[in-house]
Amino acid sequence: ILNVEQSPQSLHVQEGDSTNFTCSFPSSNFYALHWYRWETAKSPEALFVMTLNGDEKKKGRISATLNTKEGYSYLYIKGSQPEDSATYLCASQYQKVTFGTGTKLQVIP
């Protein structure tokens, strides 16, 4: 992996469903992995910063895991709500931060 890649690009889920998406990043030259939540017309909002292999972070219904040896992170949303609709960006940091293209989540009421 040379760049930061996110999948899927977009997804639609029903309210109440749980969902997850993936961020892949270069496993060499790694400092930290950042997750951001970005609602339309607003500022990207930091969700998590993870630095150690095996790190797990949780904020309410949202959690994230990190595997630095294989170069991936998962973001999980449990019981999706319409207000979770946003683009979720991950970024790999090594000296500077490199962003993925994001996963656009639409939660259907």
Add this chain to the structure above:
Amino acid sequence: DTEVTQTPKHLVMGMTNKKSLKCEQHMGHRAMYWYKQKAKKPPELMFVYSYEKLSINESVPSRFSPECPNSSLLNLHLHALQPEDSALYLCASSQGAPEIRGNEQFFGPGTRLTVL
């Protein structure tokens, strides 16, 4: 105050115009960043100021000229832009220098720039 503010929200300019984008934060952060984001692409780093000195310039064309008058303010001066420079320009700040591991960045809402 935990906000990064950017003005203007929207800007339309001709290729011969000179304009400036402004960014401000009052969190005492010592690093400030400019990113450019085109549709369906990730934000791309343009410039970083660390302790009011330009520390990273990602080979950005000279028609973009950054300025950091003090630790709270960051400007981006625009001159002789091209239509392909139309994009969302995001400003961010962080407490410490960009190379600090796990350094969290706080973003503004961006300026939507259209070059005619």
